[in-house]
Amino acid sequence: MPTAANPVIELHDAYIMQDVNTVLQKVSFALDKGEFAYLVGRTGSGKSSLLKTIYADLPLGVGAGTVAGFALPRLSSGKVPMLRRKLGIIFQDFQLLFDRTVADNLLFVLNATGWKGKSLKKQRISDVLMRVGLSNAGSKMPHQLSGGEQQRVVIARALLNEPLLLLADEPTGNLDPDVTDSIMRLFMEINNAGTAVLMATHNYQLIKNYPKRVLQCKDGQLLDSTVLPMELSGN
Template sequence: MTEPVLELREATIQQEGQPVLADVSFALQKSEFSYLVGRTGSGKSSLLKTLYADLPLLSGSGTVAGFALPKLPASKIPYLRRKLGIVFQDFQLLSDRTVAENLLFVLNATGWKTKTSKQQRIIDVLGRVGLTGATNRLPHRLSGGEQQRVVIARAMLNEPVLLLADEPTGNLDPEVSDDIMRLFAEINNSGTAILMATHNFQLIDKYPHRVLTCKDGQLLDSARSLN
């Protein structure tokens, strides 16, 4: 078996200096899809933030996309994040820039050089999420579902090995949520691993995958309970 795209061993996940999850051990393989569930405050977002190095891993071991998380130098964090796609519930799009300009901002920040390659990549990812005609529109001119598609396109710019999604359907109605899940399935089937935090158990029932549950300071793994 190839090296996992994500692996934690006996990790303690902390928020504001306080442990919220202890003895966390799990791995995610290439092309695997897993949900992350749990009540508000149970540690889901803190776990995701640890994985993209917004919070330090102070205890235990962990690797993400080939980067060791403990003592990861600040200078290496941008290189880790180039291997990841991150999808937020609240979109975090630049409101004064068009869709294309939002994507161009990321490409410029992550080292893309030629104008032609950047333009082509923007066309490619917008085509992939079904928004080819939206390049010159401002975010506020888009529906919530369209804005989330732009966020997913932004997350896919650097062909990530792992997509981390924090409540990506939390602000969307059921029909649009289904569209986003189908898009995630396409991305996952093309080889990108996905870890998706959600409260939406209807989606989990409709699109079943492995479930990681944050509960009482522990991370419970449905894959482990089946073995």
């Protein structure tokens, strides 16, 4: 197992469970602060379950693990929101609130995570929209935006609390190739600025175009390209 100097994720002999079923066993890896890694594997191989374990939607019952300084085993329900404030979570299906503007979508998150001060919240919303190239989108409704623009809003939402780590589950799965490329360039900019990224994807062309470390879920194991070379394909 590679040892990271400043790990934002560190799992050792972890068993990733879905209900009573073990989907991955003896998972050991570390992701350093500011590192980027892809998470690949067939549908049902454990990618989403691993991500859910990392952000404490699924419990870690066997093995050791820390994420952003929080120990996953026996993590109390009261500490789960504290952990998630250190994370940005990005989904393929956006999960935006379509009954309110882009700015109000972001304000909802700031209110939910304890931000105080109207002017401070307004400035933070402006900052993250500018960062993702949507400075003029705050007053728009989500349905007025393209799919790529909606995904940029989702990324902006994930950046609100200046996370140590972005967890992205198939963030380009519903986007056409040109839009996918622009979203990937944005992820690379965010990563180059110091935020760690763990991205689940089925798009192997992305990995060829933007080569980074690869973690592969296969046959109940997690394989690491920094430990063993691997042949990647869509199979």
